[in-house]
Amino acid sequence: MGFSSPQLATTQAARAADRVLPQFCIQCGTCSVVCPLIEYMDHSPRVLNAMLTAGSHEEVLHSRAIWVCTSCYACTVECPKQLPLTESIYALKRESLRTGTYPRRFITPVLARQFVRTVDRHGRSSEAWLSLALYLRTRPLQLVRYAPVALRLMLRGRLPLRHESVRRPAQVRKVLEALDATTTGEHA
Amino acid sequence: MSYAYYPGCSAKGTGRSYEESLRAVFGALGTGLDELNDWNCCGASGYPAVDAAKAAALSARNLALAEDAQPGAGPVDLVAPCAGCYRALLKTGRALSGGGPMAARVGGALGAAGLRYEGRARARHPLDVLVNDIGLERIAEAAVRPLHGLRVGCYYGCLLVRPYATFDDRRAPTSMERLLAAAGAEPVDWPMRTRCCGGSCYCGGPLIGALPEATLRLSYRLLRDARRRGAQAIATVCPLCQFNLEAFQRQMNRTFDERIDLSVGFFTQLLGTALGLSERALGVQRMLHWRLPDPAAAQGGAHVRA
Numbered sequence: 001m002g003f004s005s006p007q008l009a010t011t012q013a014a015r016a017a018d019r020v021l022p023q024f025c026i027q028c029g030t031c032s033v034v035c036p037l038i039e040y041m042d043h044s045p046r047v048l049n050a051m052l053t054a055g056s057h058e059e060v061l062h063s064r065a066i067w068v069c070t071s072c073y074a075c076t077v078e079c080p081k082q083l084p085l086t087e088s089i090y091a092l093k094r095e096s097l098r099t100g101t102y103p104r105r106f107i108t109p110v111l112a113r114q115f116v117r118t119v120d121r122h123g124r125s126s127e128a129w130l131s132l133a134l135y136l137r138t139r140p141l142q143l144v145r146y147a148p149v150a151l152r153l154m155l156r157g158r159l160p161l162r163h164e165s166v167r168r169p170a171q172v173r174k175v176l177e178a179l180d181a182t183t184t185g186e187h188a
Numbered sequence: 189m190s191y192a193y194y195p196g197c198s199a200k201g202t203g204r205s206y207e208e209s210l211r212a213v214f215g216a217l218g219t220g221l222d223e224l225n226d227w228n229c230c231g232a233s234g235y236p237a238v239d240a241a242k243a244a245a246l247s248a249r250n251l252a253l254a255e256d257a258q259p260g261a262g263p264v265d266l267v268a269p270c271a272g273c274y275r276a277l278l279k280t281g282r283a284l285s286g287g288g289p290m291a292a293r294v295g296g297a298l299g300a301a302g303l304r305y306e307g308r309a310r311a312r313h314p315l316d317v318l319v320n321d322i323g324l325e326r327i328a329e330a331a332v333r334p335l336h337g338l339r340v341g342c343y344y345g346c347l348l349v350r351p352y353a354t355f356d357d358r359r360a361p362t363s364m365e366r367l368l369a370a371a372g373a374e375p376v377d378w379p380m381r382t383r384c385c386g387g388s389c390y391c392g393g394p395l396i397g398a399l400p401e402a403t404l405r406l407s408y409r410l411l412r413d414a415r416r417r418g419a420q421a422i423a424t425v426c427p428l429c430q431f432n433l434e435a436f437q438r439q440m441n442r443t444f445d446e447r448i449d450l451s452v453g454f455f456t457q458l459l460g461t462a463l464g465l466s467e468r469a470l471g472v473q474r475m476l477h478w479r480l481p482d483p484a485a486a487q488g489g490a491h492v493r494a
Contacts, residue, residue, distance in 0.1 A: 036384045040402045068399065071233050072346035072384035077358050086351070093237040107399070115234035119246065123228040125197040142400075149435050156474040158202045167226045171301045175245050178297035 024081050025049040031075035031085055041065035045075055045085060061101040066092045067108040107138050120176060123166030128159050190220030191317065192254045192266045192309075194227055196273035196427075203270065203427025205471025209456035210269050210314055212469040216460070217322055217330060221267060224253055230268075230276035245294045247280035251309040252298055264309040267317060269456075271426035275347035277311035278354065313348060315425055315455065316355040319363045324370040331462040334372025338480060340458060341419035341450075342368065342375050343410070345429040346384045358382075364423060364455055371462035376417045380410055387428040407432045408440040411448050420481055423455040430454055434476050451478045 031045035038044050043051065043065045051060050060066070066089050075085040093112070096102040102109040111134055118130050128150075135143045153159040166172055191214075199207040214221050227250050229235075231243035254266045268274040284291045285307045298305060318327065342364035349358050356363045361382065365375035386399070386406035411433060414422060424430040434452040441448055453475060460470040461480070472478050 036386070036406055037402060040399060068402070070346075070384055070386060071236075073350035074346070074384065076351050090236050090240065094240065097238060109237075112234045112237040115232070116238045119229045119231070119235060125229050125232070127198065127201040152476055153202060153435075156476070158204055158474055160201060164197065164200050166228045171303075172228050172246075172249065174301040175249055175297045175303070176242050178300035179239075179241050179245055179293060182293055182296060 024083060025053065026081060028080060030078050030080060034074040034078045036072065036074065037068050037070060040068045045089075048089075049085075058101065060092060061096040061099060062103060064103050064106055066096065067103065067106050069093075107134070110134065110138055120173070121169075122163055123169050123172040124164040126160075126163045128161055129163055189218070190222055191312070192257060192264060193221035193223050194230075194250060194254075194266050194268040194273060194277065194311075195223060196268060196270040197229055198270055198427035201427075202431050203454075205457065205474045206269055206427055206430070206454045208469065208471035208474075209454055209460045209465075212465045213318075213456045213460045213463060214314075216463045216465060217318075217326065219317075219322060222257070224250060224266065225257065226253065230273040231280075232272050232276060241290060241293055241297075243276070244280045244283055244290065245297050247276050248284060248294050248298055248305050249301075249303060250277060251281055251284075252303040252305045254309040255306055256303075258308075262308065265312045265317070266309050267314055268311050269314050269425070270428075271313070271345055271347040272428060274311050274313050275352070278352055281307070281310050282352075313355070313425070315348070315363050315367065318459070319367050320355060324366060327367065327459070328370040331371045332464040333462055335368070335458065335462050336372055338373045338458075339376050339418050339420045340368055340373045341378045341414035341417070341422045342381055342455070343378075343385075343414075343422050343424050343429060343433070344382045345424070345426050346382065348425050349382060364425070368423060368455065368458060371459050373458065373462075376414070376419045378414055378417055378419065380413050383410065385410060385429045385432045387426075387432040403432055404436055404439060404443060407436060408444055408446070408448070411437070411440070411450055412444075412446065415448060415450060419450065421458065422450055422452040423458050424452060425455055427454075437477075449477070449479075451475070451480060453478060 027046060027050060029046045032038055035045050042063050045065075048060055048063070048065060069086070069089045071086050071090065073086045076087070079085055097109060097113070114134050114137065115125065115130060118125055118133075150159055195207055211221055229246055230250065231246040235243035235246060251266065254264050258264045266277065268277055284294060284305055295305065344361050344364065349356055349361050359382065368375055384406060386403035411422070422433055424433065430452055437448045437450070440446055457470045457472060467473065
């Protein structure tokens with residue numbers, strides 16, 4: 001996007017947020033109205049945009065709100081200014097992981113990283129192992145609560161313990177590593 | 189006629205009966221599905237939160253493999269039943285075909301591993317294929333055991349119609365209603381059918397329950413509304429949605445003092461039932477609970493336990 005206020009260009013986080021757009025936001029609140037998860041956010045989507053426009057990037061990157069977003073694209077589809085809101089939240093998630101500003105005690109950043117580790121290693125995800133790893137990392141006691149559902153699924157062949165893998169993990173790794181080598185600072 | 193087929197990780201786990209019923213339905217309609225050799229994870233919604241280029245590269249490898257399996261100049265349709273995979277593959281295909289720095293980087297990374305995406309392969313959802321390629325007329329003819337006015341809530345969730353509306357309307361989709369009506373069902377009017385169930389943040393692991401309270405409440409609101417509108421069963425197009433809406437009804441009833449007891453299956457299971465396929469072929473024995481009104485006793489309201 002073409003122009004930006006002086007504040008928007010100060011930090012790298014700001015540059016990422018700047019690409020994302022909020023200077024065109026008219027604060028109509030449609031995104032907040034259609035967001036199904038707003039009640040679990042510390043700042044509503046509209047407020048996130050207001051904060052970005054006002055230069056409070058650090059605070060946005062520390063917020064839980066961006067990690068509550070399930071990327072359902074309701075806001076993107078309804079935004080009267082057609083701002084790419086969901087993609088901008090993805091960009092903020094990446095920025096908060098990269099700068100270490102993500103909420104440490106919140107579960108979804110841990111999940112995203114665990115998911116990436118699993119896929120990097122096996123080329124595929126395993127619901128059983130991913131769930132187990134995440135629970136052990138974040139709240140092992142909750143395992144007891146979900147054990148009955150897990151058991152019912154296992155009895156029906158819906159939670160196989162064998163970890164699915166691609167046959168050529170080296171090829172997948174090669175593709176991913178080629179991107180490590182060509183990092184251009186493009187994070188959005 | 190046959191299509192390239194991308195199962196996605198959940199099709200080998202919680203969504204196994206989606207794959208089983210999809211194969212059975214396509215088979216009954218004389219359409220083959222050739223599983224993509226050595227497919228990998230699409231990146232789901234978890235990978236793009238960490239690295240956008242790598243997430244695209246993961247989907248791009250699948251598209252490249254699909255083209256590799258069908259050499260030539262024509263388009264390659266890759267059928268992806270999971271709404272999450274469908275969206276990821278679709279997004280990547282569009283991004284790479286559009287050019288730009290990201291497309292060049294991802295193209296280069298594919299090249300490093302001896303792969304190439306020409307832009308021929310594109311994701312298709314089986315709902316789209318059934319309604320628009322195979323056609324409702326043929327499906328109505330094949331429905332030897334029509335669903336006899338079964339009142340069904342057609343749940344699209346988020347990613348099938350958003351952000352891309354390739355074959356239906358983003359706000360008021362009708363494909364599934366038309367399909368299941370052709371199979372004899374009576375779809376209920378359900379405006380919440382495209383509202384998020386809360387599951388997509390789990391990236392392929394619904395048991396994970398990243399925010400269990402939120403998911404429970406979101407799913408509960410959907411089911412409560414569907415029941416109020418007279419739904420007797422829910423048809424889904426995504427293994428994560430299916431799981432969320434099916435597996436936590438007991439907890440919903442405890443938490444919200446309710447009595448939700450809805451069969452939540454894949455749309456292919458309901459369609460397959462109408463096509464006269466056996467419950468085993470449709471993976472019905474894998475469902476946590478599945479109780480459709482007995483068509484023979486449709487007037488009396490009696491229920492049979494599957």
